[in-house]
Amino acid sequence: MEIVILDDSEKVAERAADILEDYVRRGATLGLATGSTPLHTYQALIRRHREEGLSFADCHTFLLDEYIGLSAQHEQSYRETIRREFTRHIDIPDAKVHGPDGSAEDLQAAAEMYEQQMAAAGGIDIQTLGVGRNGHIGFNEPGSSLVSRTRVKTLHPHTVQDNARFFGSPQDVPIHALTQGLGTITEAGHLMLLATGETKAEAVAAMVEGPLAAVCPASVLQLHPRATVICDEAAAAHLKYRDYYRAALATKPSWQHH
Ligand code: GLP
Numbered sequence: 001m002e003i004v005i006l007d008d009s010e011k012v013a014e015r016a017a018d019i020l021e022d023y024v025r026r027g028a029t030l031g032l033a034t035g036s037t038p039l040h041t042y043q044a045l046i047r048r049h050r051e052e053g054l055s056f057a058d059c060h061t062f063l064l065d066e067y068i069g070l071s072a073q074h075e076q077s078y079r080e081t082i083r084r085e086f087t088r089h090i091d092i093p094d095a096k097v098h099g100p101d102g103s104a105e106d107l108q109a110a111a112e113m114y115e116q117q118m119a120a121a122g123g124i125d126i127q128t129l130g131v132g133r134n135g136h137i138g139f140n141e142p143g144s145s146l147v148s149r150t151r152v153k154t155l156h157p158h159t160v161q162d163n164a165r166f167f168g169s170p171q172d173v174p175i176h177a178l179t180q181g182l183g184t185i186t187e188a189g190h191l192m193l194l195a196t197g198e199t200k201a202e203a204v205a206a207m208v209e210g211p212l213a214a215v216c217p218a219s220v221l222q223l224h225p226r227a228t229v230i231c232d233e234a235a236a237a238h239l240k241y242r243d244y245y246r247a248a249l250a251t252k253p254s255w256q257h258h
Contacts, residue, residue, distance in 0.1 A: 001227045003208060003245035005236040009196040012230050013040030016128070016194055019228065020045060023126045023190075027058030031127030031185075032086070033138075034063070034078045037194050038128055042086040049090045056092040060121050063099035064129070064138040065179035068152065071103050076166050100150060100178040111150040111178055118184070127188035131195050132159055135203045135216035139179035144217045148181030182220045191227040193218065195235040204231055205238035 006012050020041070023030060032038075048054040063078050070077040075084075079099040087097045098117055104110035118124060129137050134156060140148065141156045155163075155175050164170040185191070195204050207218035208229060221227040236242050 001208060001221060001224075001229060002249075003236075003239070003242075004228065004230045004249055005239075005242060005246055006230065006232055008232050009040060012194055012196055012232050013044050015230050016041040016192060017044035017048065019192055020126065020128070021048060021054060024054060024056055024059055026125075028125035029060045029062065029121050029123065031124040031180075031188055032061050032063055032082055033128045033130050034065075034081050034085075035130040037130040037196055039085055041128070041194065046086065046089040056090045059092060060096045061087065061092065061098065062118055062121070062124060063097075064127070064185070065177050066100045066102035067174040068102040068107065068176040068178060069174045072099075072101070077102070100180075102174075102178050107152050107178060111152070114150050114178070114180075115184065124188035126190040126192060127185055129185070129191060129193040129218075131193060131200060131203050131207065131218050132156075133162065133199055133203055134158055135206050135218045137182070137193070137218045137220075138185060139177040140182050140185075140217040142215045142217065144182055144214055146212070146214055146217075146220050146223070147183040149184050150178065150180050153177055153179050182217055186220055186224050189226065191221055191224050193221060193227070193229045195229070195231040197232070198234040198237060200231070200235040201238045204229070204235050205240075209240055 006015060063082060066078045072079045074080060100114045101110040131137055134142055139153045141153055160170055160173045160175060163173050167173050206216040210216055210219055212219045212222050
């Protein structure tokens, strides 16, 4: 794992955009996360598209997860959110923006179909991730199998509470979701997890320096040969080895890739 600690959330977004830009230039398949953390990164990429001509025309995108019970057009569905916040501002056709179908009658079949779609696209080259306060990634809540595939999960009450800010009230937040499993996520070629703010400090410490355990789903990044964690000072506050991570970054050889 490479741990990149930067001053603030703007620097986190620019660093994440730098890494993604390399993939975009190669027409890669991008795994996208929703949530507020990656929004600044998406804005940085939109700016590079507008001002520097960065083209996404050869890319495919796949969402991590989707609420169950909202239509794809619902303004809080993850499909619509990613469209509104990112993909409609860049040159990627809507047909190349994929997500699990949370409105399907047969959710198990929808989950299997989504796995097949990702495989048919050649897999995810780089997966952007946020992290929940309890260490969830996608909607893989504590207790998720470390080898799980795309399936239905029940949101933890804290996750419902955290996501209520996007809805009228907590009662309006769906409590089920279709999410890529931890086994699915770790098949991506590169995992890039972003964390900002002090509310994420405990989850970041558990993910990076705690045991590999289903109780902290994000700790599955420890199993991945190419995982980059980019966080601001506040989110890094509980890391025991943060001085070492800073030193490793400061002395990183130019031949070492991201
Ligand atoms: C949701 C999403 C996750 C996201 C998490 C954190 O539960 N399913 O993919 O990482 O929220 O969101 P935020 O970035 O808003 O803190």
